[in-house]
Structures are given as C-alpha cells and as structure tokens.
Amino acid sequence: MAKSPQRLRRLLAVEAARIMVDEAVGDFRSAKEKAARRLGVEAQQHWPSNTEIHDELQARLQLFHADTQPLALRRLRELALQAMQWLQEFQPRLVGPVWEGDATEHSKITLHLFADAPESVLFFLLDAQVEYEEGWQRLRFGDAQPQDYPSFQLEYEGVPLRLVVFALDEDRRSPASPRDGKPLPRGGITQLRRLLAETP
DSSP, X not given: OOOOHHHHHHHHHHHHHHHXXXXXXXXXXXXXXXXXXXXXXXXXXXXXXXXXXXXXXXXHHHHHSTTTHHHHHHHHHHHHHHHHHHTGGGOOEEESHHHHTXXXXXXXXXXXXXXXXXXXXXXXXXXXXXXXXXEEEEEOOTTSOOEEEEEEEEEETTEEEEEEEEEGGGSSSOOBOTTTSSBOOEEOHHHHHHHHHHOO
C-alpha cells in the first residue's frame, strides 16, 4: 500500500535525524538527500523541512541518547570555551549544535571570528603551527543573496573545529539559521561561561 505524503514526510524526517545523530552528518541537506535515497523517495515535495528534522533530532537524542548526550555536550562546550580563549583577539562566537544544545560526540565546534582581514586569522594559525584546511562557508543575512565567507578547518584537542571569518563590522547581526531562517543563535565567552555554570 502506498504511503501517504504526510507519512512519507515523517519517515524521511525520522531517517534524516537518525543519519545526523548516528552517522555524524552535519547539515540538513545532506541528511535529507541520504534519507531520500535510502527510502527511494525522488520527489522533493515530500521532503521534510529542516525544522521538522530538527524536531525529530531532539526527540531522538532524548529517547536514545539521554544518558550520554549531556556529557558529550558539556565536554564540547568546555573545549569550545578553551578554543575561544585561545582565539579571543578575534571576538569568537560559538554557533551550531554545541551552542544550541543538540551536539553529540560526533559534532564539530563552529566559531564565528571577526577580523580586519581573513589573513589575520591565517597568520595566527601559522604562528601557532597548527595544521588546517582552508575553505568557504556559504551564509546569508535575512533575505539577501548568500555570500561565501572564508573558513578554516582544524582539529582542536581531538575535536573538529571550524572557524568562519567575518569582517569586524559584522559582529552585530547574525546570519540566517539553516534550520528556520531566523538569525543564528550564537554566544561569546562570557555567555558560554554562564551557560556552563548553570548546567550540570
């Protein structure tokens, strides 16, 4: 019997959430594409929204990972704080699952940095003699066209760390969240310290 569009959408959301949690797939689009291939769904009109996948992701964490996820999240937040202190001259802001609370042991730490030029961060990493890979992160602000921002990928204390570099005057507004299009939540060193102090 053919599945209804609503049921198909839910199945895709559940599978995409499972892929993000269990297979360490970090972005909604890749998880959706992988889930659609596995379930044999070609029509994108049946694909769930990122918000629907995020809701299923949170439910999965509570149901299957309630005993391990909080510890993994705290460790990542503590490492993020260390990394932010290391990079404090660039006014770091923590974003993504580690800041929002959905991180697992597979999650990467993502920091937004603010510099007069991307080369400032590049020279900092060179001086620190750490290995890194250069790349780009596509982001948008509100309804504006997406822009590519320089990024650096490296390993910090055994955890993947992504640094996305913005201009100095871009610290007052946050790019759109891939989940719902609203401004991406992010926090600085002081806010992260407070969060760590308030959570066990």
